[in-house]
Amino acid sequence: MGNNTINTARTKALISLLDDPDTKIYDTVRAEFFNADFNVITELQTAFDTSDDELKTERIVEILDRIKCKKLQADIENWSAIENPDLMEGMLHIASYGYPNFDLEAITSLIDEITNVVTAKIEGKAPEETAKVLNEVILKDFKFRGNFREYSALKNSFINKMVETRATNPIGLSIIYLLVAKSVGIPLVGINSPGHFILGYLTERDSGEEKSMNETPVKNSSHTEDVDGVPFDHKKTQRSCKLINIRMK
Numbered sequence: 605m606g607n608n609t610i611n612t613a614r615t616k617a618l619i620s621l622l623d624d625p626d627t628k629i630y631d632t633v634r635a636e637f638f639n640a641d642f643n644v645i646t647e648l649q650t651a652f653d654t655s656d657d658e659l660k661t662e663r664i665v666e667i668l669d670r671i672k673c674k675k676l677q678a679d680i681e682n683w684s685a686i687e688n689p690d691l692m693e694g695m696l697h698i699a700s701y702g703y704p705n706f707d708l709e710a711i712t713s714l715i716d717e718i719t720n721v722v723t724a725k726i727e728g729k730a731p732e733e734t735a736k737v738l739n740e741v742i743l744k745d746f747k748f749r750g751n752f753r754e755y756s757a758l759k760n761s762f763i764n765k766m767v768e769t770r771a772t773n774p775i776g777l778s779i780i781y782l783l784v785a786k787s788v789g790i791p792l793v794g795i796n797s798p799g800h801f802i803l804g805y806l807t808e809r810d811s812g813e814e815k816s817m818n819e820t821p822v823k824n825s826s827h828t829e830d831v832d833g834v835p836f837d838h839k840k841t842q843r844s845c846k847l848i849n850i851r852m853k
Contacts, residue, residue, distance in 0.1 A: 610640045615647040622651075623660040630663060637667050642675045649704040676701040691782055695763040706764040714767050718746055718780075719787040726788065731807050734790060738781060746770065748780060775801045 610618070618633050637644055648668045655661045679697040683689050692715075699706050718741060725737045742748050751760055751771040759765040760773045766780065778794060778801055785792040791806040 608640050615644050619651045622663045623657045645704050672701050699762045699764045702762045711767050715783050718784050722788050731805050778803050
């Protein structure tokens with residue numbers, strides 16, 4: 605993308621030309637958008653949402669997809685370069701690709717609400733009990749569930765849609781758990797095991813023995829368990845790990 609700043613009035617004027625059948629005009633408009641900064645995305649998305657002209661809609665899609673892809677790439681590269689990137693910030697970058705005008709307040713309010721409920725229920729509880737509380741609150745009280753019918757749907761990757769529908773895939777559910785856990789101070793970690801993304805609950809260990817773990821498949825139970833299998837280095841962390849088994853129903 606270029607660095608040319610186009611104000612709102614100019615952006616709207618260019619959008620109004622997108623239904624012109626003259627391809628030369630379209631090429632000129634498209635080139636100007638491609639040389640503009642990312643601020644044009646909002647007006648283009650609004651125009652797409654309200655357009656009832658087939659040609660205009662098709663052209664907006666072409667322009668918007670390219671600009672949003674460039675923005676997402678830049679955002680994720682900058683985000684991943686941070687020493688300790690914030691998960692929520694990364695998810696919002698992804699959401700802005702699919703839904704540039706998403707409702708941020710709806711997302712943060714729900715995570716805060718879940719966090720408050722979990723906080724009130726885990727005081728003084730052991731890790732196994734805390735994991736059960738997470739499952740009960742997220743899966744039962746707030747009714748998050750697995751999106752079996754559309755398991756591979758793109759919307760499962762957008763946190764605004766997760767919040768709206770309460771349905772997503774195992775990675776999406778894990779993200780909700782991690783966001784809540786971070787806010788509450790529960791030591792959950794994501795584990796990219798072969799074939800599945802799962803969660804581990806880190807607990808301080810008493811002995812100097814090195815522990816290990818493997819994946820626990822998603823099934824109809826809610827608990828944590830010690831497992832053995834895939835090497836996991838605890839020499840530096842001095843912690844052991846239990847796996848949280850998330851129910852998909």
